[in-house]
Amino acid sequence: MAASLTGLLKPWTPRVLLVRWSRYNPYYLEPEPRKEVYHIPETELTPEQKEERELKSVRPIKAATNSVTSSVFNDPVLSKFVNMMMKDGDKIIAKGIITQTLENMKRKQVEKYHKAPEGKKAEIECNPYAIFHQALENCKPVIGLASIQKGGKFYQVPIPLTDNRRRFLAMKWMITECRDNKHRRTLMYEKLSQELLAAFSKEGNVVKRKHELHKMAESNRAYAHYRWW
């Protein structure tokens, strides 16, 4: 009895090696590194949260990854963006680019703020994290296309996208846009800050690409019933 349960708590290799497997037994739960979650008093928890807490107290928890901290500056979306921008595992350079981008955005916005008349000052957003999140939201497509084979021909069928897929597409478009369509002499952080500010005000190439995808999906509406899921 004890043997078979402690077997669940060791580093693990599955019997059948799937393509995506991890060294943790599926019995382990994800960690919660944020501080404020643990300061909610007992009375303000919903029954689901109480049950989740009970479950967490009997199950082993995975270790927190290297890029995760309880600090207020830790942003999961930003970490994902840094990882996507990383080449050959060089996170130091990717993180450096992002930091420079955020600084650049802040400088531009503050400059705009000081030049603006009194009435318009309140509308200018100076927080680079807020700009980043809003820009990413503006780039996320609502509907996507899938290539489905029917009767020998391939049709582009409009399909709904999951949240993860939407976020991934927005980030991917942003990064490819900044890598390809820039002058040889402009640096990455400069181009990225320009694109993010443009996306924040719903202009720029990335938002245009999103609109094109939407138009394609709208034009292929007739094939929507080819989707079977």
Add this chain to the structure above:
Amino acid sequence: MAASGGRTVGSFLWKCGNCCFNFNTVSSNLTRQVLSRQLCVSAVLHRKNLAAAGPEKFSEEFIKKQVEEFNIGKRHLANMMGEDPETFTQGDINRSIAYLFPSGLFDKKAKPLMKHPDEVFPKQRAVQWGADGRPFHFLFYTGKQSYYSLMHVSTGSLVGSRWLLKEELEELLVETISEHDYARFIQLMERLLSLPYCSVEEDFVQRYRRQLEIQSSKQQVQPLQYDQHGVAYSTGDGRRKTATGTVLLRDSGSGSISINGTNYVHYFPVLQDREQLMFPLHFMGVLGRFDMQCSVSGGGHSSQAGALRLAISRAMLSFLSEGQVETMRQAGLLTPDPRIKERKKPGQEGARRKFTWKKR
């Protein structure tokens, strides 16, 4: 009333049956049963469920006032009858009322009555919806919310327990069971739990479940040690990939960290590694409290930082309470990271990368 009516009708039919032919007795018995049943049913239909009739006719303050008046009246009655107000039971009240207000009426319900308002006024439900018109109970629109929620009462928390293992079940039954038998047993027990009214069999189900142990009790917390100046200190060690680190945590209070003799800012020029060192301290809110002397070897800069983070968390355990140990565990600080470099496989260039595919 209805029963006596049924009996008179039944006796009448019986007489008819006796007068008539013998083979009609069967049908007349049936008709007697049918008729008597119908009479019983019709009497039940007239008796309405007053409680479920409609929204409350009596407000809460009204009922409270009635209860107060009843209690005062009870004491007055006891005084009138010359008895002790403290030990005046309902039977005494009934006898006193029958004595003081003799009634020649036959119907018991028409006679004067003094009962507790809870027995007189029907039980009623409070208003089922809030100010926005949204009902409180999720089964409100079934019409019979209490009934349906009763039908689906689930057993008490199953979160902290597990089913018996095959070996345990064999031990319990003193018989050998095959794997198929065991799988069937688990399937049937799960089916039992999914049916409504399963809480009735809670005892039966709990006999075949074992409590899971609380994980945080498995943490080995070293007791605190004190050096010659009376300052508390503790050690911890941790490993990540191929890096090993040890930490000496001292409770002096300046927040200085030295790693292998050098300052941590010089040893870890990357921000992410320094953040990893600070993670357990920031999480518990003790950033400036401890002095640390660390030594680390092996691996790269990230794995060294991870090893030191685990070592710091383990050393901190001696300074923390039980609840804090549990929160640290749930934040993922106390689990050693089992991820290692995946091995290279034969026939492939790396762990995942295959050789270039050549058509011919």
